[in-house]
Amino acid sequence: MGMPLELNTMIVTKGREKRVEENLFVLVKEGYRLYPIDIPIDVKKTMDSDSSGSAVIKKVEWENSSTTITYQLVSLNSTN
Amino acid sequence: MGMPLELNTMIVTKGREKRVEENLFVLVKEGYRLYPIDIPIDVKKTMDSDSSGSAVIKKVEWENSSTTITYQLVSLNSTN
């Protein structure tokens, strides 16, 4: 037994992020996930897409088998 | 570099817990700490004291270099 965790090194939004403020987003993911906080990491729309930008996670919450992250977008990659 | 974490296998309250409801407590700890969630773990007043009971962490929040846990006391050891 033990507690299942998933170590994540980037944010994959699947388009489910909610904008809270200007550059601040909230995203809920299934299960308990370990993300680096206060460190710039890549943001992608899907696992296989290119990086759409860079973000810093400001808050991580674990509850009821889900993980809620609040992140600040710090740079955007142009897509053309 | 990287993100400093501390793996914790028990709750050490140092008497700083706040009661929220009947058996539900909130405790703020310095730094980012990894606790097992949804699993019974020991509760102690200090590192060196005997276990004062058993609790299940229901929520873990990481923000601003601190960790807030919400836990439910599930058993109490009598101390006399």
Next chain:
Amino acid sequence: MGMPLELNTMIVTKGREKRVEENLFVLVKEGYRLYPIDIPIDVKKTMDSDSSGSAVIKKVEWENSSTTITYQLVSLNSTN
């Protein structure tokens, strides 16, 4: 995606440990597991059995989707 991990707060041997030296044992577990190292933790034969003693993990290795721990038994609970 990400890397699946399991946070473990005790050692459950299922009788599969191998004795290396006097009090030193090696145990292989499936998957990548995070154990506290250099800290006394409970040893159990099965999830539901009582603690059979206390051990300190000296080494953790992750490779090929399995975790190998080397631990030193530091105390034994009598069982009669």
Next chain:
Amino acid sequence: MGMPLELNTMIVTKGREKRVEENLFVLVKEGYRLYPIDIPIDVKKTMDSDSSGSAVIKKVEWENSSTTITYQLVSLNSTN
């Protein structure tokens, strides 16, 4: 108390890696560090340098307050 850990999302070699085979390297880092295994991550010479390539960690060992990783270089960025 607990067990101090550092979550790492890339490999920073500081030029201390040892080549074991063709594309296989071993690197020893201070302290216990959590790295994603079996997943491509960036390799850098220093924290502030550009990525020098991409690698997949094949093995992680924790012992005596240090972490030894064995990684396979899977791509190299040209530097001119």
